[in-house]
Amino acid sequence: MDSLINSLVTQVKSGNREAFEGLVEIYKDKIYRLCYRMVGDRHEAEDLAQEAFVRAFVNIDKYSGSYKFSTWLYRIATNLCIDRLRKRKPDYSMDAEIPGTEGATLYSQVADADPLPEDEVEEKEKRDQLQQEIMKLPEKYRTAILLKYIEDMSLEEISSVMDLPVPTVKTRIHRGREALKKAYKKVAKSR
Amino acid sequence: MSCVSEEYMDLVDKALDGEITAEEQTELNRHMESCESCREHYHALKEIIYEMKEASPVVAPAHFTENVMKRLPEAKKRSMPAQWIRRYPVLTAAAVFLILMFGSVMAGWNTENDFAVHSAAKNIKVNSAAHTVTVPKGETVKGDLVVENGNINVEGKVEGNVVVIKGEKYMASAGQITGDSQEIHEVVEWVWYKLKTFFTGQEQK
Numbered sequence A: 001m002d003s004l005i006n007s008l009v010t011q012v013k014s015g016n017r018e019a020f021e022g023l024v025e026i027y028k029d030k031i032y033r034l035c036y037r038m039v040g041d042r043h044e045a046e047d048l049a050q051e052a053f054v055r056a057f058v059n060i061d062k063y064s065g066s067y068k069f070s071t072w073l074y075r076i077a078t079n080l081c082i083d084r085l086r087k088r089k090p091d092y093s094m095d096a097e098i099p100g101t102e103g104a105t106l107y108s109q110v111a112d113a114d115p116l117p118e119d120e121v122e123e124k125e126k127r128d129q130l131q132q133e134i135m136k137l138p139e140k141y142r143t144a145i146l147l148k149y150i151e152d153m154s155l156e157e158i159s160s161v162m163d164l165p166v167p168t169v170k171t172r173i174h175r176g177r178e179a180l181k182k183a184y185k186k187v188a189k190s191r
Numbered sequence B: 001m002s003c004v005s006e007e008y009m010d011l012v013d014k015a016l017d018g019e020i021t022a023e024e025q026t027e028l029n030r031h032m033e034s035c036e037s038c039r040e041h042y043h044a045l046k047e048i049i050y051e052m053k054e055a056s057p058v059v060a061p062a063h064f065t066e067n068v069m070k071r072l073p074e075a076k077k078r079s080m081p082a083q084w085i086r087r088y089p090v091l092t093a094a095a096v097f098l099i100l101m102f103g104s105v106m107a108g109w110n111t112e113n114d115f116a117v118h119s120a121a122k123n124i125k126v127n128s129a130a131h132t133v134t135v136p137k138g139e140t141v142k143g144d145l146v147v148e149n150g151n152i153n154v155e156g157k158v159e160g161n162v163v164v165i166k167g168e169k170y171m172a173s174a175g176q177i178t179g180d181s182q183e184i185h186e187v188v189e190w191v192w193y194k195l196k197t198f199f200t201g202q203e204q205k
């Protein structure tokens, strides 16, 4: 796999657009998923994920190959998402409630797609709830948590995506999951 | 939280990070048997991690790749040289370098007319007035020997290369050169020699 990626990257560097199409195909789900979990909105996630790929294409000469291509791609995507979240801030604080309407349309859309049996619906609600709690995390915890548990990255990889030392990444993951636990517990008790 | 022991909190984190030792795990398990708050804490975190890992799969929307490709900037219309430079940066750098070098070395060919000898050996005879260097009979000169604007008589042995720039090399019947020997008369040879010594760093000054 790595040698395929490297060969595609080399071809893109020498001006082959079709090779880039191959790279997009390989990484589109991962990058889209990350963006979606970061911003919690499908349209925005699509726009951000596309923009991440466009930037990767334009700046391909800056990718040196000293770390994995996916690490570089994740870095571009997380930075774009964080920028977007910061621009949103004047509208509402990240610590405040996520507007209910947005969450509702988002999750009802997902639910409408294919009707699920009852116990799966319950399971799904739990997960959607968790996504909403992830959305409420400050972005620095959120990024670390997502890369660790959704993208299943090692601490070292996360450290090079986020450009932070490993111990800092670790602390953020611990604090992030701690915060999630507290929020999740509240939800569970209110039921 | 009724349990205030920081130590067990750390052990829970270690367990969740997969960094706990067998002994620590035993210790943590023993503690959790009697401590409800630690047990609750551990299982709640574990459940959250499990939920995140099992989170419903999200895939990129239809036509994603197509739309990315549409958004890519047009291939920049580069002029031929620019494209060439982009594709062969090392070659281009080398060509530019050669042109510059050629100019400065050419200037050197025309202005450097002083007799000069470059050698680490002490057993050569240098006659500055006659612009002649002699490797005496029976002597062995170790290392390379470069003579500029002068001649060389090799009567003994040179263990190394001999280069004569704008001069002649005379070999006696007993004379011997173990390395390469070269006379440079033409400006092209001179440039080539200078480039070669520049890259290999062979010239001794």
Ligand SMILES: [Zn+2]
Pocket (backbone or CB within 6 Å): B003, B004, B005, B008, B031, B035, B036, B037, B038, B039
């Ligand atoms: Zn305890």
